[in-house]
Amino acid sequence: MKAPDFEYIKVTSLEEAFEQLAHHGESGQILAGGQSLMAMLNLRLAAPGCLIDIGGVPGLREIRRDGETIRVGALVTHRQLEESAEIAASVPLLAQAAPHVAHLAIRNAGTVGGSLALADPAAEYPAVAVALGATIVVQGAAGVRRIAAADFFEGFYRTARQPQEILVGVEFPVQRSGERAHFSELARRRGDYAMVGLAAVLGFDRNIVSRVRLAFLAVGDRPVLAVNAMAALQGRAPDAEAVRAAQDALARDLDPSADLQADPATKMHLARVLLGRAVAQLRQPQ
Ligand SMILES: Cc1cc2nc3c(=O)[nH]c(=O)nc-3n(C[C@H](O)[C@H](O)[C@H](O)COP(=O)(O)OP(=O)(O)OC[C@H]3O[C@@H](n4cnc5c(N)ncnc54)[C@H](O)[C@@H]3O)c2cc1C
Missing domain, CATH: 3.30.465.10 (Uridine Diphospho-n-acetylenolpyruvylglucosamine Reductase; domain 3)
Structure with missing residues (x-):
């Protein structure tokens, strides 16, 4: 399928972009790399009257x-x-x-x-x-x-x-000293959208977890901070018991719906797997 007709304007400053957005109202849409938007146009999932290309605006590539x-x-x-x-x-x-x-x-x-x-x-x-x-x-x-x-x-x-x-x-924020980060996801093929993913940061005071942040992707309508799993790890040594408690707590944090990649039960299982792997990786001295 081909994209519907649209007007195209390449702006050279933010001020010009704001003017164009005001001028075109709801029919104006920002174009950046085009890697999602052009596909949406070709699939006729979007039909903006005017694409406002900000690729030439200085100062946004630093x-x-x-x-x-x-x-x-x-x-x-x-x-x-x-x-x-x-x-x-x-x-x-x-x-x-x-x-x-x-x-x-x-x-x-x-x-x-x-x-x-x-x-x-x-x-x-x-x-x-x-x-x-x-x-x-x-x-x-x-x-x-x-x-x-x-x-x-x-x-x-x-x-x-x-x-x-x-x-x-x-x-x-710059990563603080004593903190370690681990990003992992499971996808059907490398490069595909994830079935489930986890962005994890753990801070340690000797062997005790002093700070923990766990944000999952592809398990809800937005990124989900797993607050109950975080509480299960906070202040504890990251041993097998703590990991199991955190994995069990995910049942209270996540309520995934089915999508094109996986059903809810599979997503819950994969979230537990990713959490276990992340803690195993992060508790090793790096
Ligand atoms: C086959 C395929 C696989 C992909 N896999 C992944 C993946 O695994 N993970 C992933 O994260 N992404 C994936 N993407 C999407 C890709 O990362 C896009 O580059 C990204 O999502 C959008 O960036 P863009 O600069 O191309 O935005 P565009 O396509 O230009 O715009 C996307 C949307 O954001 C708006 N927009 C863009 N920039 C701004 C801005 N500065 N201010 C306000 N609105 C703005 C546009 O109006 C539009 O609605 C995939 C895309 C394809 C085609």
Whole structure:
């Protein structure tokens, strides 16, 4: 199938993009890497009157450290993240997640901002952002808003971004000393969307878990922070008993629906497997 007719405008500044968004109203839609949007157009799942291409807007392609924060511009590609020494050193969970996004050709063009704005519940970065307590930065004609990742994802492909706002970047805290990160997912084939995925961070004080963040993807309408499983690990040695308690607690955290990848029982089983593997990996000295 071919895309319906649409107007195309390539803007060169955020101000111009805001003007175009205001001018076109509901029929205007931002185009970034096009790796999701063009497919949606071709499948006739979206029919915007005008695509507003922000690919030429300067200043949105940077990865920058600012104290204990790493700022990632909206147009940074998946591949850029994968190859960034700064991301590998400072936000290893994100570095581990990036290669799981689709295939290389898609990672070369697809952007962080596009992935977060789309808010596919099976996407990697929303779960990473929630696990790390990242801040999503959106901007409109009225100014900038900073939204905690946990509040940004509101449901199935739904976010707190207003239609007239552009997602301009995301801020990740630098990994603290004593913390370890582990991203893993199970997919039918490498590059496919995950059946289930887990973004995990554990902090240790000697052998005791002093901080724990577990965000699952592809188990709900948005990334799910497994608060009961986290409580089961917090303050304990990460031994087999604690892991089993955390796995059992997942029954209270997750209520997955069936999707094209797996049924709910399979997803629950895989979530338990991923949790066990993550703790086993993270309790090893690195
Ligand atoms: C075969 C295939 C497999 C894939 N597998 C995965 C996968 O495993 N994991 C995964 O996470 N993704 C996957 N993707 C999606 C891919 O990662 C996309 O690159 C990403 O989701 C969207 O980024 P983009 O820059 O291409 O956005 P676009 O396609 O340009 O836009 C996507 C949506 O976000 C909006 N948007 C884009 N940027 C902004 C912005 N800065 N501000 C406001 N709105 C914006 C657009 O209006 C549109 O609604 C896959 C895609 C394909 C085609």
